[in-house]
Amino acid sequence: MSLALDVAAGAVGGGTSILYAALGETISERAGIINLGTEGCMLVGALTGYAVAAMSGNPWIGVVAGAGAGGALAALHAMLVIERKASQLASGLVMLFLGLGITSLFGGSFVSRTIHAFTPIALPGLSRIPGLGKILFNHDPLTYLSFLAAPAIWWLLFRSRWGLLIRGAGERGEVLAAYGYSPKLIQYLAVVAGGALAGVGGAQLSTAYANSWFEGMTAGRGFIAVALVIFAGWDPLKAVAGAYLFGAALALSPALQARGYALNQFALDALPYVITILVLVFLSRKRLHAAPEGLIRTLANAPVR
């Protein structure tokens, strides 16, 4: 397979878990709540997904449970910041450490378990398209679902009444309240949905992509997802591009090495993060104007500016 195809296919496969988390965080931040604990939601999703798949024998049940676990952790975050007015950034970090802690506590016995994992399915017809077939249509079912999830969430946010309410809660909650809606309830739902999607991302990593559970296996992908949301200007479709860009940066190093290229692998390992930083440096000032107003208020009031 050519280098470009190899990297592109790896980008889609490796970027999917990040994509789910970024889509979820987009919904949450559109409602005005940033969740730095996305990494923690991914971890509990990865473990719960794997554990339930191991016990039930069905990875789909695992993914649903993973979504539930990610959503439950996010619900705790929502309660702290919406009801108790805790700092969103501090609470998010607490969720991260809580996620690390509980998965480490309960995950040990599942490291050596095996599951009926999701396997790549070549879509009939589509997978025969030269180039694109290999890149897009030879993946696990959760990756195909993510192809549908991104436009569906875009439609939800920008074309549906629900989306108007979510964005309203993130911009001016008091206006919603004046019209008789509960901005709190909408924020709760958005944050939980965000955590659930992060949980699906984690479960995709454990039950489909890597087919194993190990402590801390998300290795920072949740943080990348949070950064991607800003990079994507809170737009789910642009988040797709960001997730695959990061996936491609991850896939480049093994693809080059497998072909025996002489290169500085340490520099290549840093590449995904360098790309993320550069994108943030060049885009964030402009992008921040596109941020939901509620989020700007949150960030402006935060101790770290």
Add this chain to the structure above:
Amino acid sequence: MRARRVVAALSAVVALVGAACSSNVSSGAGSGPSSSSSATGAPGLGGSAIGFIFVGPKNDFGYNQAAYDGSQAVKAAYPNLKVLTAENVPEDDNATRVMNSMISQGAKIIFATSYGHLNPAEAVAAQHPDVVVVQQGNLIPTSTAIPKNMGTYFGTVYEPVYLAGIAAGKATKTNKLGYVYAFPISQSIDNIDAFELGAQSVNPAAKTSVVNTSAWCDPGKQTLAASSLLSQGVDVITQHQDCTSTIIKATEAAGKYSVGYHADASSLAPKGWLTGSEWNWGPLYTDIVKTVLAGSFTGSKYNANYRVGYKTGDNPFVQSKFGPSVSDDTKALIATAKTALGQPDGSPFKGPVMDQSGKVIPGFEAGKVPDYATIESLTTFVQGIVGQIPKS
């Protein structure tokens, strides 16, 4: 001022991360007495516990599981001593902290079982002359004197890996083998070289492609590494990673052959499993403890950079069982090679050994049988390996 606040906030986060990543020491019973140093002089005596620290989880199908199993063998051999174990201990100041905490719980013997635990182990040994600290896999530089209460130990990991290379060289149909490793440390370089040399010894056309992941356990990166190698026509994959199941499962799913490392994972690859190399630490750990408790650690073979292999017959690194596809012919070749490694002039690295450019590597000239120290300081890939050692 803003920058300073950012720095303060960041350091708070770093401190939090450090605290979260550090592990709790778990012990079989309640916390023991914090005994004072023994008066007899010999280090390691008078303790009520033995401490083991691991860099990863105790059931990773890999390196840490093997070390943990070894610690349980010690527990069985010395039921009167508490065996303290700590998983997921990072290779930094946290390791020092965990070891000190074990000492305060009565440990007088500490096993620091990861390559990167050497510096913390040296620090703890210097602080506590009455405690024996042994480190697994690294080398105390011979330029510095080895402290009376320290030592390193390891098996010659590359010997069974060489034998596994023979199985791989005979099994491959594409003559392309793949090796996934984490960092270009000497242990990994030795293994990769030995694997290729073993394969070459029975199949001169066999080449080994290498991919590093810059992590001991990042399953997402392992999946990418395996799929990159498979897409290049590699049909036998082996690895030097702490968690091994992701790559073995991916290779099995692709219908290709697996060579294991650290532990017997043949159950994960019922069709494609060839063989592998795995640890059996129990006897060595127990012997080290026995030596310490006899009061004779200082000056013993363990108070050094101790290495064992097939020559002495008690290598803690042994060959895993064969998979169903390995032919009797291959098994016979491996048995012959194993006997040869046990001879005085037997070594996977018996000269001449050529580097990737075809030049003889200094120290590995024709007819030379390099010693363990020479082999463990190898910094080059041998001829037949596709890929470069990353330079920092």
